[in-house]
Amino acid sequence: MSGGHHHDHGSGHHGHEPALHGHHHEPGFIGKYIFSVDHKVIGVQYTVTALVFLLVGFTMMLIMRWQLARPGEAVPLIGSLLSQLGITHAQTGALTNEGYNMLGAMHGTIMVFLGVVPLAVGGFGNYVMPLQIGAKDMAFPKLNMMSYWVYLSGGIVMMASFWANGGAAQSGWTSYPPLANTALSGQTWWLVGMVLLITSSLLGSVNFIVTIMHLRAKGLSMWRLPFFVWAQFVTAFLLLLAFPPLEAAGVMQLMDRVAGTSFFMPEGLIVGDKPTEWTGGGSPLLWQHLFWFLAHPEVYVLILPAMGIVGEIIANNTRKPLWGYTTLVYSIIFLGFMSFIVWAHHMYMTGMGTALSTFFQATTMIISVPSVIILTCFIISLYGARIRYNTPMLFALAFLPMFAIGGLTGLPLGLAASDIHLHDTYYVIGHFHYVVAPGTIIALFAGIYYWFPKVTGRRMSEFLGKLHFWPTLIGMNMVFGPMFFVGIVGVQRRLWTQTDYQLGQLTQYWVVFSSVGAAVLGLGQIPFILNFFGSIFAGRKAAQNAWEATTLEWVAAPSPPPHGNFLADPVVVCGPYEYSVPGSPKDYCPQCQTSEA
Amino acid sequence: MSLLAQTQPMYWLPPDYSTHGWQIDQLINWIHVFMAVLFAGWGVFFARCLVKYRYRANPTALYEPIKAKASKVIEAAVVVIEVVLLVAFAIPVLAEYKNDPPKPEDNPFEVHVVAQQFAWNIHYPGPDGKFGKRNAKLVSDANGNPLGLDRDGDPDAKDDIVANNELHLPVGRPVIVKLTSKDVIHSFSVPMLRVKQDTVPGMEIPVWFTVKEGTSSDAIRETMIRTVSVPPAGQNPRDFVMWCTNNIAVEDIKGADGTVIVGKGREPSAEHVEALQKAGIGEIRVAPRHPVEIHCTQLCGITHYKMRGFVILMPPDEFEAWYAEQAAGGDEFIEE
Numbered sequence: 001m002s003g004g005h006h007h008d009h010g011s012g013h014h015g016h017e018p019a020l021h022g023h024h025h026e027p028g029f030i031g032k033y034i035f036s037v038d039h040k041v042i043g044v045q046y047t048v049t050a051l052v053f054l055l056v057g058f059t060m061m062l063i064m065r066w067q068l069a070r071p072g073e074a075v076p077l078i079g080s081l082l083s084q085l086g087i088t089h090a091q092t093g094a095l096t097n098e099g100y101n102m103l104g105a106m107h108g109t110i111m112v113f114l115g116v117v118p119l120a121v122g123g124f125g126n127y128v129m130p131l132q133i134g135a136k137d138m139a140f141p142k143l144n145m146m147s148y149w150v151y152l153s154g155g156i157v158m159m160a161s162f163w164a165n166g167g168a169a170q171s172g173w174t175s176y177p178p179l180a181n182t183a184l185s186g187q188t189w190w191l192v193g194m195v196l197l198i199t200s201s202l203l204g205s206v207n208f209i210v211t212i213m214h215l216r217a218k219g220l221s222m223w224r225l226p227f228f229v230w231a232q233f234v235t236a237f238l239l240l241l242a243f244p245p246l247e248a249a250g251v252m253q254l255m256d257r258v259a260g261t262s263f264f265m266p267e268g269l270i271v272g273d274k275p276t277e278w279t280g281g282g283s284p285l286l287w288q289h290l291f292w293f294l295a296h297p298e299v300y301v302l303i304l305p306a307m308g309i310v311g312e313i314i315a316n317n318t319r320k321p322l323w324g325y326t327t328l329v330y331s332i333i334f335l336g337f338m339s340f341i342v343w344a345h346h347m348y349m350t351g352m353g354t355a356l357s358t359f360f361q362a363t364t365m366i367i368s369v370p371s372v373i374i375l376t377c378f379i380i381s382l383y384g385a386r387i388r389y390n391t392p393m394l395f396a397l398a399f400l401p402m403f404a405i406g407g408l409t410g411l412p413l414g415l416a417a418s419d420i421h422l423h424d425t426y427y428v429i430g431h432f433h434y435v436v437a438p439g440t441i442i443a444l445f446a447g448i449y450y451w452f453p454k455v456t457g458r459r460m461s462e463f464l465g466k467l468h469f470w471p472t473l474i475g476m477n478m479v480f481g482p483m484f485f486v487g488i489v490g491v492q493r494r495l496w497t498q499t500d501y502q503l504g505q506l507t508q509y510w511v512v513f514s515s516v517g518a519a520v521l522g523l524g525q526i527p528f529i530l531n532f533f534g535s536i537f538a539g540r541k542a543a544q545n546a547w548e549a550t551t552l553e554w555v556a557a558p559s560p561p562p563h564g565n566f567l568a569d570p571v572v573v574c575g576p577y578e579y580s581v582p583g584s585p586k587d588y589c590p591q592c593q594t595s596e597a
Numbered sequence: 598m599s600l601l602a603q604t605q606p607m608y609w610l611p612p613d614y615s616t617h618g619w620q621i622d623q624l625i626n627w628i629h630v631f632m633a634v635l636f637a638g639w640g641v642f643f644a645r646c647l648v649k650y651r652y653r654a655n656p657t658a659l660y661e662p663i664k665a666k667a668s669k670v671i672e673a674a675v676v677v678i679e680v681v682l683l684v685a686f687a688i689p690v691l692a693e694y695k696n697d698p699p700k701p702e703d704n705p706f707e708v709h710v711v712a713q714q715f716a717w718n719i720h721y722p723g724p725d726g727k728f729g730k731r732n733a734k735l736v737s738d739a740n741g742n743p744l745g746l747d748r749d750g751d752p753d754a755k756d757d758i759v760a761n762n763e764l765h766l767p768v769g770r771p772v773i774v775k776l777t778s779k780d781v782i783h784s785f786s787v788p789m790l791r792v793k794q795d796t797v798p799g800m801e802i803p804v805w806f807t808v809k810e811g812t813s814s815d816a817i818r819e820t821m822i823r824t825v826s827v828p829p830a831g832q833n834p835r836d837f838v839m840w841c842t843n844n845i846a847v848e849d850i851k852g853a854d855g856t857v858i859v860g861k862g863r864e865p866s867a868e869h870v871e872a873l874q875k876a877g878i879g880e881i882r883v884a885p886r887h888p889v890e891i892h893c894t895q896l897c898g899i900t901h902y903k904m905r906g907f908v909i910l911m912p913p914d915e916f917e918a919w920y921a922e923q924a925a926g927g928d929e930f931i932e933e
């Protein structure tokens with residue numbers, strides 16, 4: 001491997017040394033910015049791509065929210081344009097019900113697999129983790145590059161599926177057979193896209209695990225790792241262990257669709273008044289087991305990196321050590337393990353027996369305990385603090401109550417009896433969005449504001465940051481809060497309009513309110529976009545250690561860090577959050593003694 | 598805000614007409630109380646810290662970890678409460694509901710529901726109480742045989758009653774619904790009876806419940822009467838149309854000269870708006886045609902959003918009469 005290397009004496013690392021030796025070639029433009037093997041460039045590529053996908057996924061949702069508030073009326077501005085994609089009526093410009101299903105399936109897929117995970121793991125993990133552990137790069141830089149390009153191909157395949165015969169996939173992000181098996185060709189594209197995305201994640205996760213195990217700086221024992229690194233470490237294991245079953249399942253569904261197998265197809269299906277050609281003998285529920293065996297751990301893949309980010313920012317801006325660091329670490333490890341044995345709580349309505357459901361109810365209650373512990377640790381960390389209310393901290397603090405709402409509302413869904421009423425209603429949509437949007441997305445914003453000075457050497461505007469924070473927080477709650485009430489009344493999800501139903505009519509006013517919230521949320525992102533691009537070029541210059549932080553990326557690496565990251569090998573002397581140590585001259589003690597440049 | 602003015606919105610659980618539903622509701626309510634208490638506890642501590650420990654207010658942050666007994670107490674309390682919810686409520690409620698099918702001596706009424714894109718086929722056994730075999734080879738919506746019954750060859754099928762989207766049920770008598778699907782997975786959900794069960798092709802899954810004695814669709818409709826305002830000329834009638842969809846006028850709506858604009862029991866729609874405006878009628882009273890609706894809660898294809906059925910609840914004697922009448926009608930009843 002040809003990763004560039006400044007002065008490696010091989011001294012800073014224990015364990016095995018990656019094949020980084022060799023002559024240092026300064027790469028050309030393409031090698032430096034496009035097909036780069038530098039974890040920082042790859043991290044930025046991931047971040048920018050994922051942000052674009054988040055915007056795309058959000059725009060889809062704005063179109064859907066318009067339809068929900070104003071069923072059957074022309075989508076403003078772009079209604080006729082969208083008919084090119086086959087999702088609106090050519091004459092009226094209104095979203096069609098097929099179009100709604102396509103956008104719904106693609107919104108879910110894009111947000112999870114092309115937006116949040118790539119940003120949280122591919123972006124933040126890639127950029128920050130090696131810096132925080134004092135590594136010069138990832139263990140396998142080329143694998144890292146490959147992971148990005150496979151991800152991008154998966155994204156392109158997904159988006160291209162809108163031009164497939166019959167349009168994009170419309171069977172939900174869950175793609176349950178037999179529906180998905182009998183769907184038009186967009187579903188095949190979806191499966192191919194998923195196989196690529198999963199492959200990319202697998203490549204990435206192996207790399208993360210090896211890097212964290214083997215490339216830590218001298219003195220950086222596991223118990224001195226920043227919480228963010230721990231979160232990435234557990235996340236990588238979840239990806240590694242949970243994705244293969246879905247990859248297999250994806251290939252099986254692909255075979256059912258194109259090669260005439262019958263893995264998920266029972267006998268005697270009659271679709272559209274005609275017998276189907278599948279021989280039968282398969283099980284539609286098998287897919288659900290394989291899918292949720294991934295998709296529940298995936299929930300923790302969406303949330304753990306967010307918790308990692310929040311932990312860093314809280315420690316930094318409370319100016320005190322994280323309360324209960326060890327407990328936090330054990331809690332996320334425990335979460336990781338438990339997340340593999342709760343998956344069937346998504347399947348209580350499939351006719352599961354009471355013995356099995358008792359098991360899954362019990363594991364689900366158990367897994368809620370570490371989440372409660374994590375939240376409690378974060379909140380207790382505020383006690384006795386000296387809180388700096390900068391933009392990253394505002395977002396990190398907002399994460400706490402938002403995640404609390406998301407987590408708590410999982411309880412009635414985790415008990416099969418209450419789930420009878422709530423399953424597949426808007427209550428579910430409210431629940432998981434509080435986890436992933438006001439929860440994870442808010443934490444990811446916090447992370448962007450926090451590490452931006454490291455990546456660019458410049459600060460983002462605090463004023464625009466606050467102008468971004470408040471409408472985002474308020475907008476998110478306006479969008480998702482009402483969903484609990486719509487759901488508890490009993491309105492089901494994935495409807496083109498709910499106004500044909502009694503219960504839907506009685507809650508339609510909430511739907512309108514929620515759509516107004518989506519507009520607020522959308523407008524609230526304008527200051528962010530201005531701030532992001534404006535600050536790259538015109539932001540105030542930041543010091544190397546812009547936030548007076550303790551961890552290696554701030555104390556040992558310039559901003560932005562050069563190829564190879566550190567000017568001298570850092571030697572770690574203490575834990576990650578030595579803030580306000582009594583008797584020390586400053587209110588923070590760097591994790592290593594390499595002097596600041 | 599005209600929406601709010603027109604009817605009393607629903608804020609929480611919808612009314613429940615089943616005998617088991619109160620237990621589900623009770624569980625949901627208790628969990629929400631628990632959630633609210635925990636959230637408020639965190640919230641108070643959180644908010645206090647945010648104010649008390651802001652940068653200016655506190656010259657030095659605390660390095661030593663505090664001995665937070667509170668956290669141990671919270672965690673222990675959470676564990677205890679969750680165990681109680683699980684062991685004292687969730688598991689027994691479910692067990693009672695799922696493991697305890699109606700016994701033959703309770704005279705349960707059995708009916709089959711076969712879901713398909715995008716309709717509910719209802720299959721009653723007819724007077725002989727025996728269900729005819731459903732043969733996939735004979736299924737043909739086009740020929741009026743959506744269930745694939747062999748009316749000529751199968752004696753059990755001769756008197757079977759088949760209906761579309763309207764499930765008539767007696768109140769006060771245990772009901773067993775056996776669910777399956779012809780094509781994809783659907784989910785049979787009746788929120789106002791607290792019933793939900795996926796219908797999976799290739800499987801037959803039963804659910805059972807009893808509707809509270811003394812209720813009926815007619816009685817429920819009376820409780821759901823709402824006033825809908827007629828939009829003034831020039832205003833988009835969208836709200837009016839929404840509020841009237843699947844609703845019926847509860848009385849004859851007459852113009853000044855006594856002509857009936859919308860008859861009692863008819864659904865007002867956009868085309869009535871002009872006449873109503875001309876007659877100077879500002880408000881009309883409507884109620885759901887069939888207040889207890891069947892939802893399909895599993896995404897099942899293009900017009901999933903329209904896969905709606907109705908449960909029509911009848912007092913036992915009325916139901917018997919209706920059933921006999923359907924049986925006498927025989928094949929003629931079959932809807933396309």
Ligand code: HEM
Pocket residue numbers: 058061104105107108109111112116171172173174302429433436437441479493494495518
């Ligand atoms: C931030 C703005 C967002 C808004 C306004 C939004 C809104 C919605 C709404 C209204 C639905 C339900 C649609 C329906 O049932 O018909 C939905 C579904 C969904 N959303 Fe979001 N969402 C947002 C962000 C996210 C994020 C960040 C994620 C994931 C990380 C996400 C993942 C999903 C998934 C998986 C579904 C289910 C899709 C399906 O039914 O197959 N959403 N979203």
Ligand SMILES: [Cu+2]
Pocket residue numbers: 295296299342343345346
């Ligand atoms: Cu789950």
Ligand SMILES: [Cu+2]
Pocket residue numbers: 712713714715782783784893894895896897901904
């Ligand atoms: Cu359906």
